[in-house]
Amino acid sequence: MFDDGCCCTGFANDFFMSENIIHNTVDFVKEKLEGAEAGHDWFHIERVWKLSKKIAAFENCNTEVVELGALLHDIADPKFHDGDETLALKISKEFLEGQSVSSEIIEQVLFVIKNISFKNRGEVPENLSIELQIVQDADRLDAIGAIGIARTFNFGGFKNNLMYHPEIQPKLNMTKEEYKKSQGTTINHFYEKLLLLKDLMNTETAKEIALERHDFMLRFLEEFDKEWNVL
Secondary structure (H helix, E strand, O other), X not given: OHHHHHHHHHHHHHHHHHHHHHHHHHHHHHHHOOOOOHHHOHHHHHHHHHHHHHHHOOOOOOHHHHHHHHHHOOOOOHHHOOOOOOHHHHHHHHHHHHOOOOHHHHXXXXXXXXXXXXXXXXXXXXXXXXXXXXHHHHHHHOOOHHHHHHHHHHHHHXXXXXXXXXXXXXXXXXXXXXXXXOXXXXXXXXXXXXXXXXXXXXXXHXXXXXXXXXXXXXXXXHHHHHHHOOO
């Protein structure tokens, strides 16, 4: 009986410790991303976090890795830091070590952060962890649908890109370097990335959500074309 009681106490302590780390991570991310571009701010992180938890409920995974990966995945997005892809890993590692997170968990969270990006899809290992698959799906879901449309035009305005130009065609199958340097139109971004995401989802839950969001984007593009051409 005493052994069982000790096990329960240990489990409870681990649970509350994990909850405390998540709470501290939320506070840390909110502070770090204060004033960030609206498509990559705390509210983006919060949506990805919630979507990750929704997907994780149907998968056999380490939920702590999923939550921490979701919360920290854009802590230093390279596009806002001169293309530096190491900064987010450095910041996340230092923060998690300061929270006394185990080295095993830290390694898995950093794996998520390093490999989540669309532009890096040609460089990721073949066997992705389920935790990475979940957070990647959640991040990609937030890039499509109504929110995805809003984020795309917000970022296009942030970069002062053209909304659309009939003589500028989408560039398909860009290399990583071409993608990073692309100054294409906002509408072209749908064809260069957003409309591809439905077929890149990993989990069944994300695939179902993606279908509706994908269809919404197609309807938007159809209406945009009609209005642009005054049909």
